[in-house]
Amino acid sequence: MSAVQLRVVLTPEDFSHYPFLPEALSNLKDLELTLEEIASTPLGNLILDKAKERLLKAVEGKELPPPEEDYMLEVAVFYTTLLILAGVGDDRLTEKFSTLYAKSVRVFLLNDLEKGFREKLLYLAVKVFGWDARPGDSKVLLYFKHFVFAQPEFTGEWKLTNKVLERGYVEVSWRELVRLLETGVKKYVVSLVQKAEISGNIPEEVYRVVEEVSRAWSARQQDIRSVAGEISSRRGEDALPPCIRELLHQQLSGRNLPHSARFALASFLLNIGFSVEEVLEVFRHSPDFREDIARYQVEHIAGLRGSRVKYLPYKCDNMRSYGLCRWSCEGVKHPLQYFYRVLRGRRVKVKELW
């Protein structure tokens, strides 16, 4: 569909910044590095160690280390990380790693944009992700199907309704394209893990890393379950409407929730009597948690900053429109209404809509 002619010169630095590029992988293939070699050579061990380090950072929800300058090493570490993720086989960890990884790639995307390497961004969009993107001087026209695929938020200026959409193409700024590419990278990495196949037996050394990462991840999940347990025992999870329950579970399992979802969850919890500290404890499990930013935002929602207004969660109609709810609760127009009804001992009939 695209009529874009792209001429891009990819440098070793690009392969290091974007090791998921198919060209980077074909370079690695030239090396003919096998899993056995990763397990048994000094270079292989270095690769394995670096991959493990990245995954343990992801388990902790910490920023990933910068890529290796030696692009061959970076590409090898990147793909080894994906193989280990495939070995662990936990979708939530894959999601968490991919989110953090995409955030780290965003820095290079922005750099390339600032240096005026727009064709590189287009190359990623069109050739790697298969999007239909048509460049203009100040804007890019992106086919709506690919825009909604990569949309980071479903409200405000990201909402499709607020975009200029003509004959199937959404007008986005180059900076917006970078944000969309970040989601593109995340989803692409997830798909690479899903497609990763290990042929033959996994060498002992690699298997040991898979086990170590799995153990660290389960221990982390245990912490999360204890927070969830506390919420249920203190407030009774049944009193939470299905939308908030779902958001809470997603949050506690380390999913990267959009801003609107975090707002809905934080404002709900604050309104049913959680303290700022307790709400922060819930958000500590976000893949991109930063205490200073999160604290500022939660205090803002609690009415301790800025306008000094304590925010209410969205009403049900808006929850559905923002994609945060797929239920209909009889006679309930606001999530807090559900909570108070159940606390008063009334049953609320819930129907899943889609």
Place this chain on the structure above:
Amino acid sequence: MLPPSHPEKREYGFQLFGAHGMLRHVSFRGDNELNEFLRTRVPQHAYYSTALYENPSAPEMDEKGWLGAELVFDIDIDHVDTPCKELHDTWRCRNCGAEGRGQLRACPVCGSENLERKSWVCDICINAARDEALKLLDLLENDFGISRDEASITFSGHRGFHVHVQREDLLGLDQDARREISDYVRGLGLEVELLLRRSKGGLYAFRYNAETPGWPGRIAKYSALMLSERITGGSLPELPKAEWTRLIKLAVDELSAKIDEKVTIDVHRLIRLPGTLHGKTGLKVLELSASELEALTAEDILRRALVFGNEEVRVRIDKPPSRALFYTVEGSSGVIKAPLHLALYLCLNGGAEILR
């Protein structure tokens, strides 16, 4: 009956006369088998999945192997305010027993939403639904680049229209994507602040002009029409924010397509099979081209969907609607004379009885 595309990959659902519940997870190897089933079992309602599956007859959703789903829109007159509802729709509150005419969300006496409703369809309803379908086709074409040839339209045989987008490249859209498209055609989530620019004296200018594509341009055009007497030098006047907010809301109410968003968002939906009869009306689920939808009157559409004859029969009915299909029904409870197709509708939908 015209089979859907990829008939062997669809799940079918049927409600049979006299049977409770729905026969689901049915699949057929092709059109012939499907036709054979319809001819021999003669179901009261026939549905097929908008989704394509590897194993459409698997009883559990996660075993079916979802391959994609058509992008569909359902325009149901329940979502549109029409004056005719006072003529034919009734309600009774299960909580306090109050009753009345029209379409209400909650009982005006006790506030309960537990209402028993009886609704009918008439040419005024279908005309309003047709307008919504035409607005939807415009939005799909101008904004999404989905041409009229790529949209297949059916009259549902009851209270509205279904629009199926026949585009293989859109089959894989996930629920978030479908919700965004659904919100778009409903004009949902528009932010007034993003459309306005602060000007002098606490007034605001509209950022876009009528040439801009999408909702911004659509609203600019509407505003130009509404404010025609106040336009100077070809540009829209500057107004207080509250006035813009009101105007934008009016524009969205007028220009958005009133679809049932649940149908668009659901990727496992069963929808009526074109060419079969609607079991509540006896009308045919009728395929129409976009130009037919534009050119035909509501009465024409209903007449085309008639399958049963004109012969007059006597019907006993309690509280008939004042208007049904394209007929004005005279008289209250008792025996009335009606053509067979109307009599059947009164029976199927309203518990009337045809007298021999």
